[in-house]
Amino acid sequence: MPSPRRSIAGHLALVCIGVATVAVLLALLFDRLFENPWLAGCAALLVAVPVALMAARRAVRPALSLFRALAGTALSYRDGDFSFGLRWKPRDELGDLVAAHNELGGVLREQRLSLVQRELLLDTMVQNTPVAMLLVGDGGHVVYGNLAARKLLNQGRKLEGLALEALLRQAAPALREAMDRGGDGLFSVGDGDEEEVYHLARRAFRLNGRPHELLLLRQLTTELRRQEVQTWKKVIRVISHELNNSLAPVASLAHSGAELTRRGQHQRLEAIFGTIEERARHLEGFIRGYASFAKLPTPRLETVLWPLFVERLRSQVPFALEGGLPEDNARLDLPQMEQALLNLLKNAHESGSAPEHVALRVRRHPGLLRIEVMDRGTGMNDAVLANALVPFYSTKRSGTGLGLALAREIAEAHGGRISLNNREGGGLVVAMVLPVADHGVV
Structure with a gap:
């Protein structure tokens, strides 16, 4: 009690x-x-x-x-x-x-x-992840490195307390170059069958009031090779489909022409030869499109005068200019940008939009240049929007799926990006957003 x-x-x-x-x-x-x-x-x-x-x-x-x-x-x-x-x-x-x-x-x-159990779980996950993780202090010394980072940079030995600069001197030259470039990026180590592709991600933050940087090195070789195989399969399917669509009628027409010649009936040969020529030119344009996408060179920037550039585009494809043009000139690769915008304007005309509703708009924002191509066609559903920028994807029977992909490649080569959005009231707007400095596009 x-x-x-x-x-x-x-x-x-x-x-x-x-x-x-x-x-x-x-x-x-x-x-x-x-x-x-x-x-x-x-x-x-x-x-x-x-x-x-x-x-x-x-x-x-x-x-x-x-x-x-x-x-x-x-x-x-x-x-x-x-x-x-x-x-x-x-x-x-x-x-x-x-x-x-x-x-x-x-x-x-x-x-x-x-808390101890969570720390053990987190440490187990971090140590056993295939992503190499490095935490670097403001003095350039490694604060933390997991097992993958130890194997990649120090033959499995501990990294804590070592200078990152000293570790990079012993690392592959490609890794040093990727670090010197700054920011995120891909780099390759090795040659031939032993080549390994890595993705470097860098994130800066403050820990206990002091600046730190987190480095993530992820090996992408397997994923890229798997994606490469899938891409090649898709390319082969598209090319095979296009070749069969053109070569089968050409072979049939050639056989018919031979039979007509043998019988002495020459009046229909001109139509047969015309159809064969049309299919051959279609194949030529198809192959040229693939070649231009695969061999896109590094942009060679030059000063672009907006009024002259817009008139040059209008001489090839009709469109309306919405709003005024920027007063500042831009520095662009003129042939590449012309090719990208021509593709976008032709797509706008093929969208079902009335020709007078196809418009171009160029706007300058702080640090950005936004070039928009707009139409009043049928727009795109969610599935098409998600795949429209993928190479070789097309909803048109005779489309190659390269127009939007090539425009995206050109925008990214200029350091920018491209986006697609449906417009209120119907239609589509395709925007190329490019970074600019005081002297123009960088």
Whole structure:
């Protein structure tokens, strides 16, 4: 059966009452012995004061011991040790304090255990991921490196504390060049069958108020080779389909022409030869489109005067100019940009839009140049929008799937991007967004 609850104030009151009672009894006793009230009072005080001090010390001694224990456990908590607990038998306010203290220690122990388990799980995942991870401090020294990073940069040995610059001097030249370029990018290590392709990602952040950089090196060789095989299969299917669509009728027409010649019926040969020529020119244009996509050179920037450039486009494809042209000239690869915009404008005319609704808009924003081609055709559904920029993807029966892909390649070669969005009220807007500096496109 638990002991009844008592309060510290009540306990101290009982001690005071006991001391006062002893003092009164001593005063009465000494009054009878000395028959002098003042002398009796002084004698009673001489005896009662030591008794009161002993009683007070005895009363507060357990509390003082408890306070020292509380200070010790608080220091242990500060040092991260939550294994200590306290025990206090009396059921009073100090007992409530001890119970709350022990409950706090239990909560901290559980949280610490959960945190340790999470750290172990995270460390296990980071250490066993195939992505090489490096955390570099502001002094250029490695703060953390997982197993993949150790194998890639230091033959499996620890990296912590080593200078990144020293590690890069021993690494492959391609990795050093990728680091010197800055930003994210791909690089290859090795030659021939032993070539490995990596993707470098860099992220800067502040940790404990100090700048750090996280480097992620991911091997993409297997994924790229698998994607390369799929791309080649798709290219072969498209080329085979196009060749069969042209060569089968050519072979049939050639056979018919031979039969007509043998019979001396020459009046239909002109039509047959015309059809053969048309199919041959179609194949020629098809192959030329593939060649232009595969052999896109590095852009050679030159100053572009917008009015002359727009008139040059309009002389080949009709369109309306929406809004004014930027006052600043741009620096672009003129043939490439002309080819990209001509493809986009021809697509706009083939979208089912009325010719007068095909428009071009050029706008200058801070740090950006936005060139938009707009139409009022049927637009695109979500599936077509998701694949429209993929090479060789086309919804047209005679399409090669290279027009939008080539425009995307040209935009990215200029450091920009391309986007497709349906317009409110119907139609499509294709936007080429290019970075610009004070002197033009960079």
